[in-house]
Amino acid sequence: MNANAPLNVLAADANPATSLEQRYGAAMPSLGAAPNAVIESLLGHRTVRAFSDSPLPEGTLEWLVASAQSAATSSNLQCWSVVAVQDPQRRARLSVLANNQAHVRDCPLLLIWIADLSRLDRAGEKTGIATAGNQYLEMFLVAAVDAALAAQNATAAAESLGLGTCYIGAMRNHPEKVAQELGLPSDAFAIFGLCVGVPDETRPASVKPRLAQSAILHHEQYRVENEPAAVVDYDQVMRGFQRSQNMKEVDWSAQSAERVSGPGSLSGRDRLVSALRALGFGLE
Ligand SMILES: Cc1cc2nc3c(=O)[nH]c(=O)nc-3n(C[C@H](O)[C@H](O)[C@H](O)COP(=O)(O)O)c2cc1C
Structure with a gap:
């Protein structure tokens, strides 16, 4: 790409049929190809x-x-x-x-x-x-x-x-x-x-799989019942992803809980309220 190249149109993935599979690992029942290039581009985020x-x-x-x-x-x-x-x-x-x-x-x-x-x-x-x-x-x-x-x-x-x-x-x-x-x-x-x-x-970067919709999407009321199985599956999906990227394997659930294990796991952002007040925000 050079600075004078025209700004061109939507860059969809080469193989649209795989976009849902990549987004969820194997966990998503097939909906077929994305209905249009905008959705295809969103699903291809990495x-x-x-x-x-x-x-x-x-x-x-x-x-x-x-x-x-x-x-x-x-x-x-x-x-x-x-x-x-x-x-x-x-x-x-x-x-x-x-x-x-x-x-x-x-x-x-x-x-x-x-x-x-x-x-x-x-x-x-x-x-x-x-x-x-x-x-x-x-x-x-x-x-x-x-x-x-x-x-x-x-x-x-x-x-x-x-x-x-x-x-x-x-x-x-x-x-x-x-x-x-x-x-x-x-x-x-x-x-x-x-x-x-x-x-x-x-x-190149790869599409990182997400939790199955059963853990995220609720109909009418929030229900936690489906979540444990979805998280167990996702831990495995993420381990597979990490393997494919030559990354250290760790369960998503453990890694994510660790990320919020205490103020020390917030990279200094545990003092955000005082920083924001110093910058003028009242946060009342
Ligand atoms: C608000 C926000 C802050 C983030 N901060 C960082 C960051 O500081 N460094 C980094 O390398 N990635 C950062 N990320 C990228 C996330 O790690 C990444 O979106 C996540 O692992 C999912 O991967 P994906 O975007 O490739 O799907 C951030 C993402 C968001 C939405």
């Missing part, structure tokens, strides 16, 4: 952490942001912003703050998604209307949800262009330092990063 040196085609950033802005947004408040980091030195500094992840340093474009109530503060200043509601947890949640929906639209758009992405939750490991690096105003929080680039074809 996180990409290895990028080629190719630059992004011209216009990529603007199309991704237009896609992001096309997401629904609570009350049309648009409580999010995005900082596009292309300066390699800034990316390197942000990589250090995000647990030294190499892809943060090496991707050509790092998008930092901001849960942003500061624009509403400024709307209040402009109009003389109080914005004390921004001091409540509800408004932090509104901004966080808005930012996530926008980012996922950008991700789907990037993948439709044949690009790869990797979310970076580790951007929350040092919120105040990240805010300083990005020059964020008060009431703005870098909720996660998103690496974007052309996937390195020599180090």
Whole structure:
């Protein structure tokens, strides 16, 4: 891909019939091929952490942001912003703050998604209307949800262009330092990063299977009965996936419980409430 290449259409997988099988391992009864190229592209998602040196085609950033802005947004408040980091030195500094992840340093474009109530503060200043509601947890949640929906639209758009992405939750490991690096105003929080680039074809990523729908989808009321069998199956599916990727084998249930085993397993984010308050959020 070169910078002057046209932005082209939906890149569906070569073999659409396998998309459900890959998404669930063997656990999903066949629904047949995906009904259209959008769904096919969504089912083909995989996180990409290895990028080629190719630059992004011209216009990529603007199309991704237009896609992001096309997401629904609570009350049309648009409580999010995005900082596009292309300066390699800034990316390197942000990589250090995000647990030294190499892809943060090496991707050509790092998008930092901001849960942003500061624009509403400024709307209040402009109009003389109080914005004390921004001091409540509800408004932090509104901004966080808005930012996530926008980012996922950008991700789907990037993948439709044949690009790869990797979310970076580790951007929350040092919120105040990240805010300083990005020059964020008060009431703005870098909720996660998103690496974007052309996937390195020599180090391709694979579709990672998900839990069976029986563990996730409930009809009318939440029921836990189907979950234990689905989780036992999924532990095996993930072991098979890990084997195929030459990764250490571990049950998903054990790995996932471990991830929330205590404050020490949160990569410093156990102090998020105090960090957010320091950044201006009241969280009342
Ligand atoms: C909000 C969020 C934060 C994430 N943070 C990181 C991260 O810091 N580093 C990383 O390599 N992957 C990160 N990921 C990627 C997940 O590990 C990945 O989505 C998950 O393992 C499922 O794999 P898949 O996306 O390939 O299907 C993050 C994903 C999300 C949604």
